[in-house]
Amino acid sequence: MREYLKAVEENRDIEAQVTIYTGNLNEDQSEIRSLLSGKLEEVLLDVLLGESNLEKLALYWVKGGNIPWKSLHKGYEPQRISLPTYPFEKQSYWIHSAKQQQVSINEELPAGSYGAKEKYSGSLSSQIRDRIGGLIGIPPEDLPAKKPLNSLGFSSMQSVTLKFLLEQDFGTEIPISTLSEQNTIEQMEKSLAELVDNTAFDARTNNTSKDDLNSGNTLTKILPDTAGRYEVFPINDIQESFLTGRKLRFGGDWTGCHIYFEIERDNLDIYRLNKAWERLMERHDMLRAVILPNGNQKVLEKTPVYRFKTADLRWKNQIEIKEYIQKVREKMSHKVYESDKWPLYEIRISLCPENKYIIHFSIDELIIDASGIYLLLKEWQMLYENPSLELPSLEISFRDYIIATRKFEKSERYSRDLEYWMKRLENIPDGPKFITGPNKDREFSNNDYYRIRLNGILEKERWSHLKMRAEELKVSPTAVLLSIFSEFIRIWSGQEEFSLVLTLFNRLPLHPQIDQIIGHLFQQTFLLLKKEGNEALKKSFHIIRSFCGMTWITAVSVESAF
Template sequence: MKIHSLLINLANQGVKLSVDEGSLFIDAPKGVLTPELRESLAKYKTDLLSLLRQNSNINYQETALPTIVPAPEQRYQPFPLTDMQQAFWVGRSGVIELGNVANHGYYEIESDGLNIERLNWALQKLIARHDMLRAVVLPDGQQQVLEAVPGYQIAVLDLRKQTQDVVAAQIELIRERMSHQVLPTDQWPLFEIRATYLDGEKVRLHISYDLQIFDAWSLLILFEEWEQIYQNPEVELPLLELSFRDYVLAEKALQNTDLYKRAQNYWFARLDSFPPSPDLPLAKHPSEIKQQRCQRYSGRLEKADWQQLKHRATQAGLTPSGVLIAAFAEILTIWSKSPQFTINLALFNRLPLHPQVNNILGDLSSVTLLAVDNSASESFSDRSFRIQQQLWQDLEHRSVSGVAVMRELARRQRTAPSAMPVVFTSTLGFSSRFSSLGQDTSTFSHFGELVYGISQASQVWMDIQVWEEKGALTFTWDVLKELFPEGMIDDMFGAYCTLIAQLAVSEKPWVATTQQLVSRQNIADLKYYVFNQVLADCPTWVPGEVYCSGIDFHQTHANFIIHPRTGERLYPTGDIGRYLPDGNLELLGRVSHQIRLGKYNIQPEEIELTLQQHPAISSAVVTAIEQAQNKKYLVAYLVSAQKSAPTTEELSQFLQQKLPDYMLPSAFVFLDALPLLANGTVDRNTLPHPELCLDVDVPYVAPQTELEQTIAAIWQEVLQLESVGIHHKFFEIGGNSLLIIQVFQKLQQVLIYENKKSVSLVDLFKYSTVHSLAKYLINHQETPNLIHDRQQEQEMQSGKHRIKQRLKKSQMLNNN
């Protein structure tokens, strides 16, 4: 057993190690220290002592966490959102792609003989006990705990003595309304609980909750305490001294520590080389989806097989979560255009800032970005261990959340905030953590059996969740199925289930590369294959390079390759293609036309076909040109089908609804006709080279009106800029989703509208220049009255003066 496998084995069995005056101390549960384990500890004693000494030599002042000082007198004062809450709040606003939905969970639990009146009474006790069950999010982007709320009543529907058809229809109506709720965040409550009476003394509970107010850990606490109070109305739960507000303010102070700064340096230094999200085949562009509805896929590995899989994982040096993440990454590698991608991993990151930190409700979750590179041909065991090593290194820097990292990435790329749309959530290990608190978390269903569940999240395509229930592994995929080609998610999920099962019972998949060569289509004596970068077969819908076998190479001068695993002679056709579900091969373009733009491989034919869907375009060719500093930009050459050609703005808006941002051309050039070669194909070499000014900043145009001057002054103050032109875009001059909230708050203070709020957060995202925002406010709302309060004017002028002085000082230092 290697030392890393030993450490994982010890951790999984609850063994703790420490060092004192050169001696190794072992704290283990009864019966865990077998003779074999003692032998391994003795073998690696020197190495273990060295690791423990390294950890003990860390400077405490550099890693010291902020101390929470509970402030009960401030309990009902507004306080900031966490990074995750802020991302959720912006995400649901509808200003970003796949927004307009809440980060939300819905469960149905069926129980026998449940007393709803007593259950409701127990719930009211919990609402009084936990602040975040009385929380709302204010329009200015802060949250607040309400001191008093009306008594909550569980709504009841009696379906006893009804036919099965009526019962099914009524439950479906409830499910349709509650399963994807978007509750107003500034109105209490941000949850809904209903009960349905069924025959045979059965009760169906319907539980809808918004992740804006608490996370999955909090849900466990809620169910545990709810059952305790329900079963024993006289129980006295420990008084909570700590509030979620106390925790959030202390966590904000973490940003002033060296620990946070080191983590920030770690992540920001890697940003330029970070791979994008998995490049999966899509049936439609995300912006085309008007109403998000996730579909759940559920799987299970029974207790015996799950125990066997954990044992094999330990032997390979992997944690249970580690092997499941790696298996999922393997599936993504097969279906993604590129084996290099990034996924979001959910973290339940409750810092040990107070003894009661594990007892409060709230969204204390976070995410970390896991970069995966599966381009090398290696065994699943080696690949998985490498992924886990990367994850462990990332987790050492978890004080900076993935939200903050993506915010910085958006700032560098001068784009609006976005998220990695594939999420993996593991709650494995929660049972052991809660058991140490005297709680049993074998299931969420403390009041019966979980019969239905679904989750949703803004900007998320796939949310994979794994947990242990009654000793078995349970896993679900909540997928925005409409986004993907028909049958693709079924194939992916089936492949994941198969891989997990095989990893549990066989050694073979651990040493295999999991790459298979499958013939899809034969034409006469020829066989056609679609391969990825490592010459592995691409699944249905996934594009790759087309190869052909069966050619008589002695009769032709064709170049060929020898497949490294099958030994078959293959001819690279030079085409990019994919197989369709009916077995037909669809050609998408030529390899020689493929454009590498930053981190993306772009097939220009896909953009050309999309452009030709516009009624005013008869033909289109897309290519790339290189500007200064070796930057490439896409240019579309078009022939109009009408006398009056469409505008650049019209074409850009048309493409934005159908293609991702990285596939949008930077320029459109109209020609009378496309230049052709003798064989009738487009002569790309003779296309005119447009004069682009893409590297030059937007020309400065000073604010003209009083309203433009006011907006620009606020931008200058928040972004710490000396000047802002009316055509500068907020996210292209240093803005991000946090700073836009500061702009929102300041505009709220300065602009007054009669009987209505001056501006919404959605407006700021949608109208991202000073000119467009001012024009919108004038045209679509009542003409604003600017506050001419002397004190406020003095504060704004003072802020601008400080900024100018700071900039001048910086310029002097740079000149010296």
């Protein structure tokens, strides 16, 4: 190696021949590993190590063999160093100007391009690659056919989105297990091949039977309605459940579902930040929306100019600053908004000593979900840092989404899936109960529902081990965490059987811009947990995964049907 590097440095040919051994972990080496395993592997390694046959050891290693490296260096402990992860990148990535870079960031706002292509040509494999590549941001031609998709960042929720997209492509229903139980693109293609061959889809001519597309078996598409933008429209079932709980105040809990957080920043330009927010108000209709007393909602065409409330604390002492911030935090974190009065959010700025600023942000979840918060903050930062930036115009609105989903609720597929869930949930167990002991029958006041945020950190080694176990079980880390959480609840509630309502943040891919609009678009579903002996935890992994296949049927819609 020294001689080779020296020759390269001196730009001359190397005199001695250097053999370079290469391998590809993406290729299936299971047959070799299966053949040379157990006792045979031990004997092979003993012979090669005894002979110090480094060439054959290198060949065995690049083919996927396990080498006991310490046995090569008996008597001393060698120092191991890590090589660069990608030493020979084949593609070029150019640095653009600041303006170009801002636009490219916006184009990536989260995965908005996955539905951009309406038709496909070519093989089934190329279509699967194209869709998966769009979801995880990897060029389709760079996706390995035999590498586990979860190692590329493909999640269980993305498999649900992939299911919907492929159903649109092929004009037929695709069971979630057809995708979620397959670890590689190659396996997924084999699983889909027979199903797709039986559909009316023809990849060579890009024709799908019109009858299939109109049979009610596929999801509807959003049709923009610019003319009706400011007309009233119905609330969805999740909004209705939030509104009902707030009006009835079950258990005396006055605080509605809403989000509060704080952002600390140095050298903040409040005027510029406010201007950026005004542009977001113009862009996103739901920032100007109210819920009417009759249960409908409406986007206001015009609203007053919104100005942040500011408090100058720069001349206060630390005790006074701490008391003021805590007072604001207690008020805004548990604020109850009147749903028919705009705005359904509040923004305050605290100016602190040493050029420190605190942004207090509160918003009602009647008009936004968690993924919408992520989008809102990202666009807010972009417009603040670059006031001249022009975001691409939105073709659709949350109102268009609601109208489209209401249309789908009249389809044959929705009725069939709703009937399935109603039968499954006829004897659904109650949710877990934790109130025990001598005070279990006492009346609770609003103070009993004060919320605090808890957080913790799982060490890297433990998290890596947990993900490895999830891979062995062929489930996502999310399913593992949810299963562990369920077992924790089982222990502390003392209930063998109970139900949970799961919140799923995947949005139905009804339009290429579905991930760029703000509104309450998340889905909910039931998770029924029953005691199954020692296999309960492992079984619940797969139950959780299978329940993700019908996310257009929400927990609230099933309850309403009863």
